[in-house]
Amino acid sequence: MAYDKKQATEEFGRWSESYDRSVLQWLLFGPSHRSLIRRIDAVAGDRPITILDVGCGTGVFASRIRTALPQARVFGVDLVSDMLTRGAHRWRALAEAVHPVQGDSERLPFASGAFDFVTCANSFHHYPNQEQAASEMHRVLKPGGRLLLIDGYRDAPWGWFIYDVCVTYREGNVHHASAKRFREILDRAGFQAVAQKVHRGPAPFLLNEAIAAEPTPLYPAPHFHLRSPASVEHAAEV
Template sequence: MAYDKRQATEEFTRWSRSYDRGVLQPLLFAPSRRALGARLAQRFGSKPFRLLDVGCGTGQFVAEVRDRFPHAEVVALDLVRGMLERGRERWERIGDRVRPVQGDGERLPFVDQTFDVITCANSFHHYPHQDQAIREMQRVLKPGGRLILLDGYRDAPWGWFIYDVCVTAVEGAVLHCSRKRMRHLYHQAGLEMIEQRIHRGPAPFLVSEGRRPVSAIPAPHTANAARATAESQARNRV
């Protein structure tokens, strides 16, 4: 049975109740946040930038971004309202420099060329239409902007066992991309692949970083993709 957004919404709504206390926090999520934070520091240093975090969950990563990069303007997007509601105290603490928005990663509620960098960590395997999600991320990146996508590394035997056997047994027919497939998705969307790096450990993961060319022609996307307005963002805001 194909994996769909209804299933993803139900799963993440259920997981939101224990998300911040789960066993994956020390095994995968904390190392993932460190890897993304290091890349942001390398790319931007102390310069201001606009960041969109797709699949933000309860906001742990964007809270760290706000503390580490005080000049960054951050939008945190998640499909599941329950995740955003579980992070309500965090949103209140970090203030107006981070804006939580409920929205669909395959139909981003933002106008073209809005962000300097997009991050997406450990949620991409839940997206039923991964090619469309990547095209949407390309669309809202500024020319020269970066997409940093992190997900489980399944090309080696241990990662294959974790993600293609164990995770799919629990979560259903989710899809962790191989390195080759991820490169294909970036290229298909009009993004230049800059680097792919494997992070080893109990839960290995792959970081893929691409760039929207400065003179790129926008990749094809659905007619509805660019229709987002400030009103829709405000309506979805927590």
């Protein structure tokens, strides 16, 4: 049976109660968030920026962005109201700079060209229509803006076992895209300079970085370039 938004809403509604205490906060989410923040900082420096975090959950990442990058104005969007509600204390504490919105990744409730960065950390495999979600991420980026999308790396045996076997068994028919499939999705959505980087560890993940199409990018192209699954293996980073 195909994974759908009703399943996702029910699953994350149940998970919202323990989400902030999950072992994944240490095992996967923390390392993913640090990787994203390093890339945003390396690209944007101390310039004022606007960031949209798609699949923002309870606001853990939004809070970390504001701590590390105080010049950033952050918007978060999540399909599941229970996740946003569980993060109410964070939204209140960061009310002047972080703005949560309930919405669908396939129909983002923001104007075209609104953001310098779009981030998406470890939720893309839950999106039933991944190509439509990627197109929406492209739409809301400024020309030359940057997408930073992280999901589980399933192209090596350990990652395949974790994500295609264990996670699928627990969460249903979710889909962790291969590195090749990510490139196809982002190319079709209109992104340029697609780059990928593997981060090793107990829960390996793949960072996809891409620039919203325009003749002259607003920021320089990513410094890492992997164009095939085989080359992804050789560029792995612990």
